[in-house]
Amino acid sequence: MTTYARTRTALLLAAVTAASALTAVAFAPAAGAAGAGGTPALVWGPCEPAGGPAGRECARLPVPLDYSDPSGPQVTLAVTRLRAQGPAPRRGTLLAVPGGPGGSGVQRVTERGEALRSETEGRYDIVGFDPRGVGGSTKGSCSLAEEDRYMLTLRSWPAPDGGIDENATRSRRVAAACARNGGPVVRGFTSENQARDMDRLRRALGERKVSVWATSYGAYTTALYAQHFPRRTDRLVLDSSGDPDPDRLARGWLANMARGAEDRFPDFAAWAADPPAGHRGLRLAERPEDVRPLVTDLAARLDRAPRRAVNSDLPLNGNALRQALQSALYGDGAFAGFAALVKEAADPDGSPVLPPELAGPLPDTDAAVTIAVICNDVRWPASVEGYRSAVAADRAAHPLTAGMPANITPCAFWKDAPTGRATRITGEGPSNILMIQSLRDPATPYTGALKMRAALGDKARMVTTGRGGHGVYVPGRGACSDRAVAAFLNDGQRPAHDTHCAD
Template sequence: MTTNRGRKTLLLSLSAAAVAGLALTGGGVAPAAAAGLTWGDCDPKVKPLPGQQCAELSVPLDYAEPDGEQIRLAVSRLPSTRPEARRGTLMVIPGGPGSSGVQRLGQKGAALSEEMNGAYDLVAFDPRGIGGSAKARCGLAEEDRWMVTLRSWPGADGRIDENLARSRRVAEACARNGGAMLRGLTTANQVRDLDRLRQALGERKLSAWAVSYGTYVAAAYAEKFPGRTDRWVLDSSNDPDPKRVARGWLEGMAQGADDRFPDFAAWASHPDRAKDGLRLAPRAEDVRPLVLGLAARLDRAPHPSNKPGVPLTGVMLLQALQQALYSDNSFAPFAQLVTAALDPKGEPVLPPELAGAMPDEAAAITVGVICNDVDWPRASVRGFERAVAADRARHPLTAGMPVNVTPCAYWKGGAVEKPARITDRGPSNVLMIQNLRDPSTPYAKGLRMRAALGQRARLVSVDHGGHGVYLGNGNACGDRAVTRFLTEGVRPAEDVLCK
């Protein structure tokens, strides 16, 4: 077994000379008609783009019994409008676990089509358990399906009694009601499903643009099927350590919030915010204590919101902050939430994700994949209490949530199969792109993926904050690097920095 080689990341200015380093050969042109898929109009609920088509793919519920029960996955594509320029299929692999590929194609397809200029059919699918694909259910009580309860936010005083009881209750409900469908929610099965889709499309190789959790799916695919990858883009990666996987990703959110918050503080203290009533403090260093002080007050005395019977609590404010840090476009709504909560007569408008319980199937996919993928520690109650107390002191913005107990600690049966180990064995055809200040997949964690891939990859680091880089934050340098790689096969000769 080859040991993963660590590699110090070389950050250079992205220039024509740096980008001109490496051209990759194509994967060949596939047949015009996709074997095994019947394309038709998409359901209007998908909100399809003009020309977007939909189909269903049949895959085994359990790959150990390939001829056994089959389930259906929702698939969508935007065909190339320039057949003479077409070089293959570009898979759009969403994040999560729990995000819809079909929806992401609808959201990003127009911009991506323009960048690709006919080089690819753009294809995405809803992973099992998501969107239009076969669903799993746990039969969870409504109070266990709110984002601020499914995520283990400790009590205002740091106590975790409710988290312990809820985690055990959720794990037991999923074991009782989830069945084979829930146990089939794994990254390994998503990798297998992706290869089934490749076959149905009639492609010898695939290219991919994967984001967030999708980068782990894509890396696992490239590890299992290296010869079936063409041009592989990993956007916003996390640490692929097979001993930790999602557990490590969750813990990383504490540092990610600390890395990203100064961007919001600078925005919220800028004099330009005053005209909109959104300047929270005269100095950037005053914004953090203001938000944390407000969260503490809201935990003592929740503020009535626009949702009857659902007051704004401190935990909800901190969860809203985590979501706001994903994109600069979310800064203003969060500042409005803070401003309204500071006003005794104000009416905070809750983000939709916090205003009601998740559907049961959404909750099932949220816990199913992370608990099925890797064994989580069965720590003692005292062990969890110590971890939460230390993390609350070190990272107040996340208040101990990233290290708290989850349903995975009580998951019946543990991991479904051994997690993938990402290595430096395979073709050198991966381009990584990563924001320096990412609240969800911190830059330091992305460097772990970079080290694991070794000479297979090049890294484009972007001096920006937020989660998701390509076609997401307006950085022309980063966008240009990814577009050129996908359309021309040219990667930077070295790891580079976009400012």
């Protein structure tokens, strides 16, 4: 799977993690005897269609639509499992929690479960679930028009002159559609509900405690889970964390992406000035310092005169190039694709191809969950003029992102936004968290991760890595940072103090 495909949905939002194109899976029924606390026991069966590691099982878990009415209407979560198989003694369950909002935990286990089980020497049942609105779980819909479901319209990129009137109009339209068509299911897409769903899953699995490997947005919901259920946590790995400020939740994540792009771009510039063997034809400049003006000047030219893309009805304009850059910064494997796009776009006779995540609209259900979670969690400012001023300042400070991270979103007009603040993450509870963080992360930059580190206090230790990109831990790769995660999950070994891996 390409880096572009992995990050399609996550890139729609504030910081989050890399989300996947979702795999359709049929799951076994959820009926069964009551488990701990009255939670139905999971009934495991073969996954249909078959795929992923041998022995993978699937089930469905009912959870309350509204936890204030636990015996009321239910929604269901798709769950998958790889059983512990030794040689080490079984320790318990390790949840693999995806980023997003919009990432699939089922797909995470399907793709990485075998490597994770090997890395942990079979100590854990590896379990993934699709959050509400995702993959095989209960989905919701806002019935959005197709033109409002492209990444370049879901993301609020200002006009070439910095204007945001079109963004504000679209944001009002999207918020109104979700209020009109989303109903209780869409209103139930919240971080708080995901944390409570995680505990409902723990009980259904019959575990007193669970361990977790969580990335990006999943790192935030896992920190939230630890805040609400501190005695139900075993070993927690938070990979690529955002700022947990309860007053600016998600809005702060989005704003921080401007800083993240600045941190990460030098890695691409170095690559583009000296590509590795096999990519020499994609060299963009003689020196790394020449790459940035080349890209920003090309974006400005495309603002004035967009190019026709061969694979989409959308034009390749300046904002399409800027968004393609944001996608590419998530992982070094995408650098070649972006460099090729730059060369084709700069060539008057070229035939530029938009990255797949930009070329077509998202399914309505995917758009609904990515929008609703961040808008349901906390109230956003509603002043269009306030956003207009913020965009002007952000464009001047961060040309690579051109004001998008500070721009207005449907959350400014959300009909059912909460009146209170989000839960504050604190250092209360057991000291059992390992944070792992890139110093040059384009989505959850190091400056934001430091805010999470400060909030967690003595509960956490942090390992930073010199490897750029979003999402640090790769089971089985064997880098220094990967070994730190494995040592913690396997033996509880954690650095006495925050430390750094050059990787």
